[in-house]
Amino acid sequence: MPPVLDMRDVSKSFGGTMALSSFSLQLEPGRIHALVGENGAGKSTLIKVMTGIHQADTGEILVNGQPVTFRGTADAQRAGIAAIYQEPMVFPDLSVAENIFISHQNRTQLINWAALNDEAAAMIARLGVTLDPRRAAAELTLAEQQTVEIARAISLNVRVLVMDEPSASLSDHEVQRLFGIARSLRDQGVAVLYISHRLEEIFALADTVTVMRDGRHISTNPVEKVTQGSMIAEMVGRDMTNRFARETSNDTGQVLLNVSDMARTGVFRDVSFSVNKGEIVCFSGLVGARRTDVGLALFGVQPADSGRIEIAGQPVTIKTPAQAQALGIAYVSEDRRKLGLALTEGITPNITLAMLPKYSGPFGWLDRLRELADAQGFRDRLNIKAANLSIPVGTLSGGNQQKVMLAKWLNTRPRLLIVDEPTRGIDVGAKAEVHQILRALAADGVAIIIISSDLPEVLALADRILVMREGRIVGAFAGEDATDEAVMSLAVAAPAALVQVA
Amino acid sequence: MRVPIATLRILVLLGVFAATVLFFASQIDGYLNARLFNRISGSVAVIALIAVGQAFVVLTRNIDLSIGSIVGCTAYFTGGILIAWPDMPPALVPLLAMAIGASFGALNGLLVARFQLPSIIVTLATLAIFRSILVQSSDGSSITTDRLPLWLTEFATRNALTLGDLQIRWIVVVSILVVLAAHVFLTRFRAGRTFFAVGSNPDAAAFAGLNAARTIFLAFVISGALAGLAGFMFLARFGNITVVAGLGLELKSVGAVVVGGVNIFGGSGNVLGVLIGAALIDLIDTSLVRWDLVSEFWREAVLGLLILLAVAVDTTVMRRILRRKPAGGGQ
Numbered sequence: 001m002p003p004v005l006d007m008r009d010v011s012k013s014f015g016g017t018m019a020l021s022s023f024s025l026q027l028e029p030g031r032i033h034a035l036v037g038e039n040g041a042g043k044s045t046l047i048k049v050m051t052g053i054h055q056a057d058t059g060e061i062l063v064n065g066q067p068v069t070f071r072g073t074a075d076a077q078r079a080g081i082a083a084i085y086q087e088p089m090v091f092p093d094l095s096v097a098e099n100i101f102i103s104h105q106n107r108t109q110l111i112n113w114a115a116l117n118d119e120a121a122a123m124i125a126r127l128g129v130t131l132d133p134r135r136a137a138a139e140l141t142l143a144e145q146q147t148v149e150i151a152r153a154i155s156l157n158v159r160v161l162v163m164d165e166p167s168a169s170l171s172d173h174e175v176q177r178l179f180g181i182a183r184s185l186r187d188q189g190v191a192v193l194y195i196s197h198r199l200e201e202i203f204a205l206a207d208t209v210t211v212m213r214d215g216r217h218i219s220t221n222p223v224e225k226v227t228q229g230s231m232i233a234e235m236v237g238r239d240m241t242n243r244f245a246r247e248t249s250n251d252t253g254q255v256l257l258n259v260s261d262m263a264r265t266g267v268f269r270d271v272s273f274s275v276n277k278g279e280i281v282c283f284s285g286l287v288g289a290r291r292t293d294v295g296l297a298l299f300g301v302q303p304a305d306s307g308r309i310e311i312a313g314q315p316v317t318i319k320t321p322a323q324a325q326a327l328g329i330a331y332v333s334e335d336r337r338k339l340g341l342a343l344t345e346g347i348t349p350n351i352t353l354a355m356l357p358k359y360s361g362p363f364g365w366l367d368r369l370r371e372l373a374d375a376q377g378f379r380d381r382l383n384i385k386a387a388n389l390s391i392p393v394g395t396l397s398g399g400n401q402q403k404v405m406l407a408k409w410l411n412t413r414p415r416l417l418i419v420d421e422p423t424r425g426i427d428v429g430a431k432a433e434v435h436q437i438l439r440a441l442a443a444d445g446v447a448i449i450i451i452s453s454d455l456p457e458v459l460a461l462a463d464r465i466l467v468m469r470e471g472r473i474v475g476a477f478a479g480e481d482a483t484d485e486a487v488m489s490l491a492v493a494a495p496a497a498l499v500q501v502a
Numbered sequence: 503m504r505v506p507i508a509t510l511r512i513l514v515l516l517g518v519f520a521a522t523v524l525f526f527a528s529q530i531d532g533y534l535n536a537r538l539f540n541r542i543s544g545s546v547a548v549i550a551l552i553a554v555g556q557a558f559v560v561l562t563r564n565i566d567l568s569i570g571s572i573v574g575c576t577a578y579f580t581g582g583i584l585i586a587w588p589d590m591p592p593a594l595v596p597l598l599a600m601a602i603g604a605s606f607g608a609l610n611g612l613l614v615a616r617f618q619l620p621s622i623i624v625t626l627a628t629l630a631i632f633r634s635i636l637v638q639s640s641d642g643s644s645i646t647t648d649r650l651p652l653w654l655t656e657f658a659t660r661n662a663l664t665l666g667d668l669q670i671r672w673i674v675v676v677s678i679l680v681v682l683a684a685h686v687f688l689t690r691f692r693a694g695r696t697f698f699a700v701g702s703n704p705d706a707a708a709f710a711g712l713n714a715a716r717t718i719f720l721a722f723v724i725s726g727a728l729a730g731l732a733g734f735m736f737l738a739r740f741g742n743i744t745v746v747a748g749l750g751l752e753l754k755s756v757g758a759v760v761v762g763g764v765n766i767f768g769g770s771g772n773v774l775g776v777l778i779g780a781a782l783i784d785l786i787d788t789s790l791v792r793w794d795l796v797s798e799f800w801r802e803a804v805l806g807l808l809i810l811l812a813v814a815v816d817t818t819v820m821r822r823i824l825r826r827k828p829a830g831g832g833q
Binding site for chain 2: 331353
């Protein structure tokens with residue numbers, strides 16, 4: 001069968017980062033092609049190039065043997081390529097039928113509702129599902145909204161359908177129905193590109209598997225020729241010489257934080273662990289494993305519903321960030337720009353923001369010289385590169401923004417520091433510096449929790465690694481014993497294997 | 503040595519102000535004289551007060567459109583109380599006006615901060631409601647100069663000092679003191695810092711343990727109180743209070759705030775700039791009346807253009823500053 005979509009040596013970079021490098025992929029009609037790779041392997045970029053959201057820097061894309069250029073999603077849609085995502089993109093106030101036909105620009109302006117609803121019902125029936133086309137999309141379950149999105153794609157005569165983590169938020173029963181839809185599309189001659197972190201799904205569904213890593217194509221094989229083990233090895237198989245060096249642990253063995261049976265309904269459950277003074281504990285796992293939610297619960301942003309938290313042996317309640325701060329907890333959030341920094345403000349007020357009482361005298365008069373002195377101290381200690389301390393932090397590089405964030409929370413003199421993705425989007429030099437800062441803090445006796453999707457980082461820093469999957473801790477490793485493959489196979493393990501480990 | 507953005511902005515504003523004065527001086531005979539200063543400084547005193555109040559609200563990512571109605575209401579009610587109790591100690595009267603204004607502001611603040619309603623809708627509604635209260639109340643009796651105590655109307659023209667022909671009135675001094683106090687509060691006090699933090703990044707403020715709702719409530723109360731003080735000055739200057747008192751001040755106050763360099767999306771700005779913005783707007787407003795080439799009916803349009811220009815420049819500058827995207831690609 002000739003491929004319906006043929007990508008040849010496609011490259012795409014952002015700034016200095018190669019997100020896709022000479023990537024080639026052929027999708028054949030009537031086949032389900034699975035794509036797997038770690039967080040950050042370049043899967044999202046690939047989909048965005050395929051669907052016209054991003055434009056490739058170099059390389060060729062051919063549809064049915066004809067070279068094409070997509071200037072936007074409309075071009076890709078005309079060529080018969082569409083994608084659906086984990087979070088369905090529907091118009092909540094519009095009906096199912098309206099949602100399906102929203103992209104049909106060339107229909108008449110006068111709507112024949114009866115005909116439209118009938119057509120929509122027929123479209124949905126082709127997927128082997130029943131759904132009232134008059135219902136508002138907001139009333140539908142996530143799985144039903146996904147069905148609406150797929151129906152919309154079919155109504156546009158889609159020949160290539162990309163499904164990006166479609167099963168991540170679905171129940172088992174809904175996943176089975178989704179598989180049914182994917183198979184019926186395949187039988188109708190559609191090429192399906194199926195992306196999932198759940199490796200077991202690939203064996204149940206796919207005909208062919210492609211593994212990608214660091215923006216590169218690693219392998220493409222018929223599903224019969226691969227095993228979970230071989231896929232994992234290819235997903236993580238980095239050049240080990242590239243691994244960050246480990247240093248000796250500062251773990252004092254004195255427990256600072258002890259969490260037992262912490263849960264938040266529908267998010268995470270059975271979370272039990274402890275962190276010692278001077279110990280670095282890393283939470284590893286895939287995106288969506290709910291690691292960040294555990295951090296946010298400990299900082300009181302989204303408090304847990306149940307469970308016990310003890311700090312230095314004392315049971316505590318944490319319902320607000322202010323309470324968490326008073327207990328000596330600091331949280332450096334993953335999303336600097338959204339949750340962490342006041343971008344229009346200078347470096348000094350950002351660093352002192354969480355500690356204003358420290359700088360205020362009678363009636364709240366701020367001691368600006370002391371603020372400046374502390375900010376200068378952090379600038380020297382963390383090597384923050386900036387022309388002066390009053391320039392807006394929004395103008396700094398990612399690495400320097402991250403250092404300002406760290407400074408802001410170190411200024412609260414925490415006993416427990418939670419850092420979410422400490423080095424995402426910053427360059428290698430700044431990354432090494434941030435690691436050094438975190439190690440120095442541990443040496444000072446601070447208990448540190450790092451949430452990171454960067455496995456080499458985790459392996460270099462962690463005294464202990466806790467692996468989360470679907471809202472639960474599914475395993476633990478001592479830092480020096482852990483390997484990429486061991487951590488990754490726990491993070492992607494099949495539910496059956498998960499029960500045995502837990 | 504680079505000049506900080508905030509300082510640069512004030513210097514640019516001063517330059518624009520000077521250029522505007524020179525422009526009108528070249529167009530209008532006998533323009534530059536003491537009378538111009540005396541006339542403009544009095545009305546700037548009123549506008550600067552409400553503009554500073556508006557600045558507190560805009561800093562927190564909100565807007566107060568009801569400010570003109572609050573000025574009208576406080577002017578009317580303060581006048582009514584003074585007519586009923588003419589022997590009230592003069593020092594109490596401005597405080598009373600501020601309390602009346604603050605209670606109107608507290609209603610706005612409650613609806614916005616506590617019930618999380620959008621401020622543009624809340625204050626659009628209270629703009630109409632407060633105005634209707636004024637119309638209803640003034641139905642029977644209206645406030646006229648001859649019924650007010652003499653000290654009040656004299657206060658409006660009392661000079662704090664005279665330099666040659668230049669008369670610096672007490673209301674101007676009070677207004678400048680308020681601006682300076684607001685400036686010191688915003689830049690040197692802990693409570694002031696939270697206004698910037700809440701407006702700049704509400705989520706980060708919550709992470710830092712700051713109370714955003716309380717800060718927003720406070721902004722509306724301050725805005726109301728300063729509108730109340732402006733209402734008192736309004737009463738002193740004009741004496742006759744009709745139902746249209748303070749009409750259109752919301753436009754002028756928002757204009758002064760954005761021309762003065764407060765980011766309309768919250769989080770950055772300087773009330774010294776707002777003072778210059780208020781002066782610039784009033785200067786143009788007053789001068790257009792005397793400029794033969796352009797009909798005075800264009801005054802509103804010029805104000806509108808000025809606001810558009812200021813917001814466009816500010817947005818472009820801010821976008822350039824914050825343009826950098828986080829490095830790194832997708833997954």
